[in-house]
Amino acid sequence: MDCKTARDTLPLYFDGELDRAASREFEAHLDACADCRGALIELDALRSTLRRDAPRHVAPQLLRKRIEKLAATETSAAPTTPARRASGSPSRWLAYAASTVLAFAAGGIAVSLWDSPGRNAEPAQASATAQLARDLFASHWRALAAASPVDVVSTDRHTVKPWFEGKIDIAPVVHDFAEQGFALVGGRIDYAGNARLPVLVYRHGQHLIDVFVLPDSTTLPGDNANLQSGYRLDAVKLGGQNAAIVSDMDQVELTRFAQLLNAIK
Known part of the structure; x- marks a missing residue:
């Protein structure tokens, strides 16, 4: 093309x-x-x-x-x-x-x-971390507008993790938190700048949550840059991997979900 x-x-x-x-x-x-x-x-x-x-x-x-x-x-x-x-x-x-x-x-x-x-x-003063945040928000909104927010649908976590193998450099840690109210919907591959990133997609009530798994060297901007149009971006750890959550959940539920991810060993 x-x-x-x-x-x-x-x-x-x-x-x-x-x-x-x-x-x-x-x-x-x-x-x-x-x-x-x-x-x-x-x-x-x-x-x-x-x-x-x-x-x-x-x-x-x-x-x-x-x-x-x-x-x-x-x-x-x-x-x-x-x-x-x-x-x-x-x-x-x-x-x-x-x-x-x-x-x-x-x-x-x-x-x-x-x-x-x-x-x-890009404005000269725009930092790489601010650009990354903007890309992650854009990827989340693009997925919301698509016919489906996932490329692979989850029947359980064992169908999602193998799907990423051979398609992308980062192999994400995959867990389902359906019992805690955060069901694993599936996964997809998306973009942040020039990087292809694995994304795990969860659902909590009417809210979709994207978990972007990031390279080890990645840093995210401070809290003031992580709110856009009612959506929030939070940095987390996913089984020791750098990751970022993007969702329109309220802060209480987002924090609870982040604690679940941070607890993965």
């Missing part, structure tokens, strides 16, 4: 619309292309900025009535299967309309990111 094809593929990958084979081809290109990795990270950052800073406007009542009328017309004209009734509901139509407007807005800005000659320039 060349960069021109990657530019067309990037939005589909970002939205989780590629099948597994196409995703792997795109990821293989990312392995060798720093420009495309940077564009993907910037797109993650753009979405975060839009979610945090974009102004919220209530749809005019007239617009809402028109959409509801259109939804009702579409529903009455279609076969009344349960699936069709659900897809034709007014609330779903309203959500679709809102997401379409946001998609056009984000798309316009994303094009400018691709075309900007300085898109990969």
Whole structure:
């Protein structure tokens, strides 16, 4: 895959619309292309900025009535299967309309990111540790947007650990904490800068937790840099390995999970 094809593929990958084979081809290109990795990270950052800073406007009542009328017309004209009734509901139509407007807005800005000659320039004062934190947040948000946050689904920890063998330099220590409320979902391989990292994915209630296993020499920034848009990054040890947690859990639960990881021998 060349960069021109990657530019067309990037939005589909970002939205989780590629099948597994196409995703792997795109990821293989990312392995060798720093420009495309940077564009993907910037797109993650753009979405975060839009979610945090974009102004919220209530749809005019007239617009809402028109959409509801259109939804009702579409529903009455279609076969009344349960699936069709659900897809034709007014609330779903309203959500679709809102997401379409946001998609056009984000798309316009994303094009400018691709075309900007300085898109990969980093501020001179940005440290390597701050960049690492940003990459880990971006990887977590990208996984949340994908069709699946894992490449290998866990039936138990013995299916996840062997999957990493031969695919990556770091062999992660894998434990399931389902009895403590933190079930192992699976694992994937993701990026932080130029490094490919193993990621263990856990679920706690409605929260997904990424555990990135890091090289021994890695350091993370101080606490002030580890909060972004309601998500937190914490440094932990995983069976003696350096690791980082990224999740939107509250601090109490995140600390409890970190204690479970730190206790692994």
